[in-house]
Amino acid sequence: MDVLKLKAVSEENPSETKWFHYLDKHIPWIRPSIPVFGKSFLQPRDTCYVATSGLTELTYSGYQPHAYSWDDYPRLKNMLDAVYKALPGSSFNSLLLNRYNCGNDYVGWHSDDEKLYGRTPEIASLTFVLKKKPCKKSRDGSGEPASKRLKKGSHDADQHTFRLRHGSLMVMRGYTQRDWIHSVPKRAKAEATLINLTFRWVF
Numbered sequence: 001m002d003v004l005k006l007k008a009v010s011e012e013n014p015s016e017t018k019w020f021h022y023l024d025k026h027i028p029w030i031r032p033s034i035p036v037f038g039k040s041f042l043q044p045r046d047t048c049y050v051a052t053s054g055l056t057e058l059t060y061s062g063y064q065p066h067a068y069s070w071d072d073y074p075r076l077k078n079m080l081d082a083v084y085k086a087l088p089g090s091s092f093n094s095l096l097l098n099r100y101n102c103g104n105d106y107v108g109w110h111s112d113d114e115k116l117y118g119r120t121p122e123i124a125s126l127t128f129v130l131k132k133k134p135c136k137k138s139r140d141g142s143g144e145p146a147s148k149r150l151k152k153g154s155h156d157a158d159q160h161t162f163r164l165r166h167g168s169l170m171v172m173r174g175y176t177q178r179d180w181i182h183s184v185p186k187r188a189k190a191e192a193t194l195i196n197l198t199f200r201w202v203f
């Protein structure tokens with residue numbers, strides 16, 4: 001597994017809290033319906049997609065998000081610059097944003113192995129976590145069963161857990177998407193909102 005974890009995009013960066021509020025307030029978050037076996041389910045998190053114009057369109061889980069322009073949200077370019085500073089030599093032309101409200105939101109086990117990302121995608125994941133408002137208590141904070149937490153194509157429950165802290169940057173590289181699956185589980189008793197930005201290169 002080729003995963004790099006950096007503590008923060010920049011140490012003690014006061015802009016991170018401002019960035020959280022900017023993202024929370026100004027990004028046009030939507031919670032799309034995802035078709036599963038002919039039925040439609042509400043995606044268990046808010047999402048938004050930003051991409052350079054002219055790229056291959058992204059489709060995941062049968063859903064094609066509208067691609068907003070970087071120019072619509074100039075502060076996203078500041079965040080991208082902070083990522084470039086932490087990862088010299090990287091290039092990203094698209095950004096998938098996810099917002100997990102309270103403890104019930106999650107992303108299930110998957111890998112980002114869509115063809116448009118190429119064979120060995122580099123994905124930089126920047127996280128902001130802040131207490132926003134009290135949340136309703138979750139009845140089911142259990143997440144998914146351990147049986148699903150498996151390395152792809154293996155019966156070996158080899159699992160690594162990374163805590164996504166406010167301002168932390170995690171990078172998945174090499175064959176991580178081919179060989180591993182990842183998720184953001186439900187967070188029992190979570191009172192914080194988690195906003196995650198994944199910067200990606202689309203070929």
Ligand SMILES: O=C(O)CCC(=O)C(=O)O
Nearest residue numbers: 096098107112125184196
């Ligand atoms: O929000 C995250 O940290 C990860 C989201 C994710 O894995 C995805 O959107 O592919």
Ligand SMILES: [Fe+2]
Nearest residue numbers: 110111112182
């Ligand atoms: Fe992912």
